[in-house]
Amino acid sequence: MDDLRIALQRLASAGALQRVTTSLHWQYELAAVLWKLQHGPTVLFENVDGYDTPVVGNLLNTRDKLAIALDIGPDEVQPRVVHALNNPIEPTVVDEAPWLDVQHPGDVDLTDILPIPVISERDAGRYISAGVLICKDPETGRRNMAICRMQVKGPGQIGVYLAPTHSRGFLQMHRARGTKMEVAVAIGLHPGLLVASQLLTPLDETHVAGGIFQQPVPLARARTVDVEVPTGAEIVLEGVIDPAEEETEGPFGEFPGTYAPQRKNPVIRLTAVSTRERPIFQMIVGGRHPEHLVTGAIAREAGLFNAIRSVVPGVRRVLLTEGGTCRFHAVVSIAKRFPGEGRLTIVTAFANQDLIKHVVVVDDDIDLDNPTDVEWAVATRTRGHEDLVVLPGMKSNPVDPMSVDRTITKVGIDATLPVDAPAEARQRVGVPAHVMEDITHRWGDITGNN
Structure with a gap:
C-alpha cells in the first residue's frame, strides 16, 4: 500500500x-x-x-x-x-x-x-x-x-x-x-x-x-x-x-x-x-x-462537483481559487443545456459549502486555471442586472473575517452565454489552430533556439 x-x-x-x-x-x-x-x-x-x-x-x-x-x-x-x-x-x-x-x-x-x-x-x-x-x-x-x-x-x-x-x-x-x-x-x-x-x-x-x-x-x-x-x-x-x-x-x-x-x-x-x-x-x-489552502481545496472541489452534477449534469470542472483562500471563491465551468443552469449552479454551491461566498459560473470553453480567461468571460458574457445573484443574510462560517452574527452576503455571477447565443459569440480571435500548431512545432528553428 x-x-x-x-x-x-x-x-x-x-x-x-x-x-x-x-x-x-x-x-x-x-x-x-x-x-x-x-x-x-x-x-x-x-x-x-x-x-x-x-x-x-x-x-x-x-x-x-x-x-x-x-x-x-x-x-x-x-x-x-x-x-x-x-x-x-x-x-x-x-x-x-x-x-x-x-x-x-x-x-x-x-x-x-x-x-x-x-x-x-x-x-x-x-x-x-x-x-x-x-x-x-x-x-x-x-x-x-x-x-x-x-x-x-x-x-x-x-x-x-x-x-x-x-x-x-x-x-x-x-x-x-x-x-x-x-x-x-x-x-x-x-x-x-x-x-x-x-x-x-x-x-x-x-x-x-x-x-x-x-x-x-x-x-x-x-x-x-x-x-x-x-x-x-x-x-x-x-x-x-x-x-x-x-x-x-x-x-x-x-x-x-x-x-x-x-x-x-x-x-x-x-x-x-x-x-x-x-x-x-x-x-x-x-x-x-x-499547502494550507490546496490540501483542503482538492477535497472540497470534488464534493462541490458531485453536488452540482446532481442538478446540472453538464458541469465540467470546479476550482476553488487561491486568491479566495481556496474556501471563499469558486469558479465552475458547465456545458449549459437550459436557461437558468448558471443560477442553479450558483445556489447549489452556496448550499453545499457555507464557506463559499462568491461563485463565478463560466462556459466550458473557459480555462479555469487562467484568471484572465475567467475575467474575460465576466467582462464579455454578463449583464449585471440579469446575471448577478445577491443573497444577503446567508449563513457563514465563523472563520470568515467579514462574518457578522455568523451571516454574510453571498454573490454569484453567471458568466455563461445564453443557450441560443449565435456561434459567432463563442469564436475567439486568433490565427487558425493548425497554423499555431505548426508554428509551435517549428518554434526552435524560428527563434534559433534549437
Missing part, C-alpha cells in the same frame, strides 16, 4: 522533491523556507536543530503533487476523488504496522522526541499542523478523519481545535452521554489520505480513501484506544478528550490569512505515542500558504 515514503520517492523521480541538509531551527525557519518555496517543490528538511527526525513540507502545495503521489495524470485528480466519493472501498484491519516499532508512554514530552515547529509569528506555541485526528461516532462506530490544529501544551497534553463538522459533532454526542472520546492522531500520511480527511461527507473517510487509492486502506488497531489508524503513518498519538475539559488554545495563523484568536478549546490527554524507526514529521504552514 502506498505511504508517505512511496509518495516522496515518486516526487523525487519527478524532480519535485528538494532535500535541505543545511541546519535549520524549528522556530520559524522551516516555515520561512516553505514560504520562499510556496509554489515550488516538496521540501525534506534533513537537519533540524536538536533533532534526528526529518521534517517534510509542501507535500500538497499544488494539485499536481497529488497526481504524482498517486501516479496519475494531473487532469485525473478531480475525477479520481469524485469517483472515490461515489465508489468507496472498505478498509482492512491488520495487527501490525511500522508505526508500532518505537513506543513511548502517553506522558512523554512530545517536544523531546519530535521537531514540532513554531510556524507563524503570533502563533501561541509549537503546533502539530498536519495531524489527522481519527475518532468514531459513539452510536454507529463510523470513523471520521480530519486535519486539526493542535497546540502542544505540555507533557501528555495537546490543545485541539475541532471545526464545526463531524469530529465536533461526535464530541457533543459524548458530552450528552457523559463519556470521553477516544482519538488517535496520525502524522506523516500519504497525501491521498490527507485529501480524504478533508472531504465534507457523511461517509467514513477511510472508505473514500480506499476509492482514491482504488484498493482497501490497511488500518492497524491503536495500542490504548478503540481507534484504527492507517498502517502507513509515521507517527501516531493516542488519547482521550473529556468534553468537560477545555483550556486556552491559540492564536494560530489560519487560512483566511488572519490569526484565529485565543479561545477555550478541547484538550487531548495522551495515553500512548508510537513511531516508526526514524520517522518523518510532516508540517503544513498555516495562513495563506498554498
